[in-house]
Amino acid sequence: MRDEFLPFAPPFYDEREVAAVAEALRSGWITTGPRTRDFESRFAAACAAPAALGCSSCTAGLHLALLGAGVGPGDEVIVPSMTFCATANVVVHVGARPVIVDVCPTTLCIAPAAIDAAMNERTRAVMVVHYAGHPAELDALQAVCRARGVTLIEDAAHAIGARYRGVAIGGAGNPAAFSFYATKNLATGEGGMLTGQPALIERARLLALHGMSNDAWKRYDKAGSWQYDVPQPGFKYNMTDVQAALGLVQLDKLPVMQARRRAVAARYAAGLADCAAVSLPPCAGHVEHAWHLYVIRLRRTALCIDRDRFVEELRRRNIGASVHFIPLHRQSYYRRACGVDAATCPQADAAFH
Numbered sequence: 001m002r003d004e005f006l007p008f009a010p011p012f013y014d015e016r017e018v019a020a021v022a023e024a025l026r027s028g029w030i031t032t033g034p035r036t037r038d039f040e041s042r043f044a045a046a047c048a049a050p051a052a053l054g055c056s057s058c059t060a061g062l063h064l065a066l067l068g069a070g071v072g073p074g075d076e077v078i079v080p081s082m083t084f085c086a087t088a089n090v091v092v093h094v095g096a097r098p099v100i101v102d103v104c105p106t107t108l109c110i111a112p113a114a115i116d117a118a119m120n121e122r123t124r125a126v127m128v129v130h131y132a133g134h135p136a137e138l139d140a141l142q143a144v145c146r147a148r149g150v151t152l153i154e155d156a157a158h159a160i161g162a163r164y165r166g167v168a169i170g171g172a173g174n175p176a177a178f179s180f181y182a183t184k185n186l187a188t189g190e191g192g193m194l195t196g197q198p199a200l201i202e203r204a205r206l207l208a209l210h211g212m213s214n215d216a217w218k219r220y221d222k223a224g225s226w227q228y229d230v231p232q233p234g235f236k237y238n239m240t241d242v243q244a245a246l247g248l249v250q251l252d253k254l255p256v257m258q259a260r261r262r263a264v265a266a267r268y269a270a271g272l273a274d275c276a277a278v279s280l281p282p283c284a285g286h287v288e289h290a291w292h293l294y295v296i297r298l299r300r301t302a303l304c305i306d307r308d309r310f311v312e313e314l315r316r317r318n319i320g321a322s323v324h325f326i327p328l329h330r331q332s333y334y335r336r337a338c339g340v341d342a343a344t345c346p347q348a349d350a351a352f353h
C-alpha cells in the first residue's frame with residue numbers, strides 16, 4: 001500500500017513555472033498583454049488551429065463559441081449527457097435550449113446516430129465532448145452537421161494533445177474550447193483557450209473584454225489611444241499574463257507530459273489486463289488519446305462491492321479517484337428543464353451506474 005496519498009490530478013510544475021510567473025510579475029504588466037498574445041499564437045500553432053483566444057476558462061470559451069456562432073433564444077443545441085455541467089450551462093446562458101442525448105457505449109462520446117435523431121429546424125449547434133481525451137468520431141459528426149447546416153462546437157476540455165486521424169484537436173477548424181483548470185492536462189489554475197476561424201475568434205475577442213473595440217494593453221501601451229467604442233455589451237472573459245506565463249511553460253512541456261500519460265496508461269492496461277472486475281478504457285487505432293482521465297468501468301457481476309465502496313476502498317489505500325461524470329440527465333435542473341432521465345440516456349446512465 002502507498003504511504004502517501006496519491007492526489008487525483010496534481011499539476012506537473014517545477015521551477016520553470018515559478019520563474020515564469022516571477023518574470024511576469026516583475027514585468028509590470030499582469031493582465032491580458034504580450035504573454036497572452038504569445039500563448040495564443042503558440043497554442044494555435046501547436047494544434048494547427050486557424051486562430052486562438054486566451055480565456056478565463058473553458059466555460060467562457062464555450063459561451064463565446066455559442067455567441068460567436070450566433071446561437072440564441074429559440075435555438076436548440078445538442079449536448080451529450082455524459083459531460084460536466086458547463087457544456088450545457090452555457091447553452092442555457094445564451095437563451096437556447098440544450099437537447100441532451102445519449103452517448104456511444106464504448107467511448108462515451110456523443111453518438112452520431114443520436115444527433116441525427118435529435119435534429120430539427122431549430123437545431124443550431126452540436127456540442128461534442130472528447131470524453132476523457134478520446135476524440136469523438138469527428139468525420140461522422142462533421143458530415144451530419146454539414147448536411148444540416150449546423151455548427152459543430154468541440155468541448156475540448158480533456159483533449160489537448162489528442163489527435164483524430166492525425167489531425168490535432170483544434171486543427172479541424174471548428175470552434176474548440178480547451179480547459180487549463182487545475183486538474184486538466186495543461187494547467188494554469190484557471191484558464192482556457194478558444195480556437196476556430198479568424199472571424200469567429202475576432203468576434204469572441206471583442207465579447208471577451210466587455211465588448212470594447214480596443215483592449216487595455218493597446219490603450220495603455222506607449223503607442224496606444226484611450227479611445228474605444230462598445231459596439232455590443234460583452235463579458236469579462238480575458239486571460240491574464242500571469243496565467244499565460246504558466247501556459248507557455250506548460251505548452252513547452254506538453255510533449256513530455258503527453259508521453260508520460262501514454263506510458264502510465266500502458267502500465268495500467270498491462271497491470272489490469274487480467275482483472276475480471278474492471279473493463280478498461282477504449283483507444284481506437286485512428287486516434288491519439290490525450291489520457292486526461294483513465295476511466296475504468298466496474299464489472300458489477302464480478303464484484304461484491306458497489307461503485308461508491310470501490311472509490312472508498314481506493315481512498316483507504318491512499319489512491320485518489322473520482323467519478324466522471326454524474327450525467328446531465330441525473331441533474332435536477334436538466335431533468336426538469338429538458339425532460340431527460342435514465343430511459344432517454346440509457347448508455348450514459350449505465351456507465352454512471
Ligand SMILES: *Cc1c(COP(=O)(O)O)cnc(C)c1O
Binds near residue numbers: 057058178181
Ligand atoms: C473541466 C471541464 C469544463 C470546464 O472547464 P473550465 O476551464 O473549468 O471552465 C468543461 N467541459 C468539460 C467536459 C470539463 O471537464
